Amino acid sequence: xxxxxxxxxxxxxxxxxxxxxxxxxxxxxxxxxxxxxxxxxxxxxxxxxxxxxxxxxxxxxxxxxxxxxxxxxxxxxxxxxxxxxxxxxxxxxxxxxxxxxxxxxxxxxxxxxxxxxxxxxxxxxxxxxxxxxxxxxxxxxxxxxxxxxxxxxxxxxxxxxxxxxxxxxxxxxxxxxxxxxxxxxxxxxxxxxxxxxxxxxxxxxxxxxxxxxxxxxxxxxxxxxxxxxxxxxxxxxxxxxxxxxxxxxxxxxxxxxxxxxxxxxxxxxxxxxxxxxxxxxxxxxxxxxxxxxxxxxxxxxxxxxxxxxxxxxxxxxxxxxxxxxxxxxxxxxxxxxxxxxxxxxxxxxxxxxxxxxxxxxxxxxxxxxxxxxxxxxxxxxx
Numbered sequence: 001x002x003x004x005x006x007x008x009x010x011x012x013x014x015x016x017x018x019x020x021x022x023x024x025x026x027x028x029x030x031x032x033x034x035x036x037x038x039x040x041x042x043x044x045x046x047x048x049x050x051x052x053x054x055x056x057x058x059x060x061x062x063x064x065x066x067x068x069x070x071x072x073x074x075x076x077x078x079x080x081x082x083x084x085x086x087x088x089x090x091x092x093x094x095x096x097x098x099x100x101x102x103x104x105x106x107x108x109x110x111x112x113x114x115x116x117x118x119x120x121x122x123x124x125x126x127x128x129x130x131x132x133x134x135x136x137x138x139x140x141x142x143x144x145x146x147x148x149x150x151x152x153x154x155x156x157x158x159x160x161x162x163x164x165x166x167x168x169x170x171x172x173x174x175x176x177x178x179x180x181x182x183x184x185x186x187x188x189x190x191x192x193x194x195x196x197x198x199x200x201x202x203x204x205x206x207x208x209x210x211x212x213x214x215x216x217x218x219x220x221x222x223x224x225x226x227x228x229x230x231x232x233x234x235x236x237x238x239x240x241x242x243x244x245x246x247x248x249x250x251x252x253x254x255x256x257x258x259x260x261x262x263x264x265x266x267x268x269x270x271x272x273x274x275x276x277x278x279x280x281x282x283x284x285x286x287x288x289x290x291x292x293x294x295x296x297x298x299x300x301x302x303x304x305x306x307x308x309x310x311x312x313x314x315x316x317x318x319x320x321x322x323x324x325x326x327x328x329x330x331x332x333x334x335x336x337x338x339x340x341x342x343x344x345x346x347x348x349x350x351x352x353x354x355x356x357x358x359x360x361x362x363x364x365x366x367x368x369x370x371x372x373x374x375x376x377x378x379x380x381x382x
Contacts (some may be wrong), residue, residue: 003070005117006177007370008097008363010034012090013109014072015099018254021073021139024051027106028072031055035131038117045151052135057177058128060157066132068112068373069145069161070166071137074101082357096360098107103361104354108135108165110346115373120132125381130159137334141297144335149341162344163376164335167351168327173242173365174320178346179301180229180328181336182261185268185294187275189214191290197254206372207254210288211240217278218258218325223266229302230263230328231260242284263328270297279359302328308343315375316347319368326379 016353018094019025040055058065077087077100085091087100097107116129133154136144152158167177191211196204213238223233236259242250260271273292279290303309305326316324324347336354337343349369 005114006093007107007110007114007366010100010106010114011097012092014106014110014273015090015097015101016088017072017089018075019074019135021102022050023073023134024135028053028133030259031072031109031133034113034117039120040082040131041149045081045148047143048145050134050139050145050147052148053131053133054136054148054157055131055133056128056157058125060128060372062128064125064127065130065158065160066127066377067162067342068116068134069132069134069162069164069334069344070105070109071134071144072101072106072109073135073138074106075138077239078357084358086322090362095363097363097366098358100359102359103141103167103349104359105166105348106364107361108130108167108348108369109135111369112163112165115370115377119374119377123378125377126174127381129377130157132159132162134334141334145337149337152341155207159342161237161380162338162342163312163373164333164338164344164346165348166333166335166346167349167354168346169348169350170320170340171352173350173368174316174322174324175211175350176327177309177312177316177324178330178333178335179326180264180304180326181300181330181332182230182233182263182297182328183266183268183300184273184297184332185260185262187258187260188293189258189279190291191254191256193250193252193254196250198248201250204250205287206314207288208251210244210282210286210290211254211256213286214279214282214290215240215256216273217282220263223260224263227263227265230265230300233260233262233266235260244265261331262300264300264302266300268294268299289380298332301336301339303343303345309345312345312347312376313380314378315372318375319372
């Protein structure tokens with residue numbers, strides 16, 4: 001009789017790996033050993049010091065394949081003394097698995113690894129199961145899933161569809177499937193003025209006043225009213241700063257950071273042009289020169305409701321009794337990279353405590369998640 005793979009035990013082992021990004025911490029080595037033992041062909045796809053793991057069961061170039069994507073890197077713990085448990089202890093207490101990464105997203109990785117291993121042991125699929133696991137989701141995300149997808153393209157590896165196991169449920173298990181994500185753009189402005197005495201403002205050129213004018217123009221703009229599958233785009237000014245401690249000095253420079261989360265009514269290029277035009281307008285009116293640097297974390301994207309989301313939703317409802325909402329809410333995830341490779345959706349645990357002190361997740365939800373992933377694999381290869 002074959003023993004089933006316990007996703008809770010595997011998740012606890014992963015939590016004990018101190019894989020604070022960009023450290024691998026033993027997490028991918030642990031998974032590689034388990035997957036190789038189960039018959040997966042494993043390949044480390046490390047790039048620029050970032051560790052990644054590709055694993056495939058079944059023939060390369062199979063006529064039908066299904067993939068899972070996830071990450072084993074975690075954010076820092078903060079002050080360990082603020083935790084009621086060892087952040088890397090992987091302790092199970094009060095029906096919860098505690099520790100950094102328990103929710104985001106080592107339990108999700110453990111669930112799809114366990115589901116994949118047990119599925120092929122019981123009913124080997126007519127096709128390939130592919131696992132693409134990165135150690136760079138919580139970092140710059142330049143050499144993680146992107147490196148895996150680059151390697152797959154160069155080596156003729158392909159997923160027909162992919163599920164990213166990020167925590168997607170706000171409060172209740174089964175509550176939400178992500179079928180897209182908003183784009184994210186961060187703009188850093190520097191206003192260059194002329195320093196002077198605050199008693200003689202006519203002899204200076206105040207960059208703070210100019211930056212305040214720009215902030216007003218940007219924050220007062222309604223970007224859109226939302227689209228069919230997305231909420232309205234948002235703009236947040238996250239800091240305005242001069243570093244000036246003198247009350248009687250008009251500073252030479254002022255800095256501001258703006259973050260825009262945008263839906264499919266926009267592109268990062270269009271928003272960048274708009275930001276630059278607004279800064280140019282204020283510069284003409286004030287004589288203050290503006291510099292702008294933009295970082296785009298990802299464009300907005302949508303996997304339209306269809307066969308993949310229907311299959312996943314049916315599996316979720318069958319195991320939880322909850323009909324999931326199809327959503328595009330939240331921040332960015334590595335699905336923003338996978339969407340250029342194949343259709344992608346996201347489904348995972350309740351994420352209430354991710355990135356918090358005393359991060360934890362119900363152990364029963366981890367088992368439930370494995371069952372959902374098993375059901376998805378059965379349906380996909382049926």
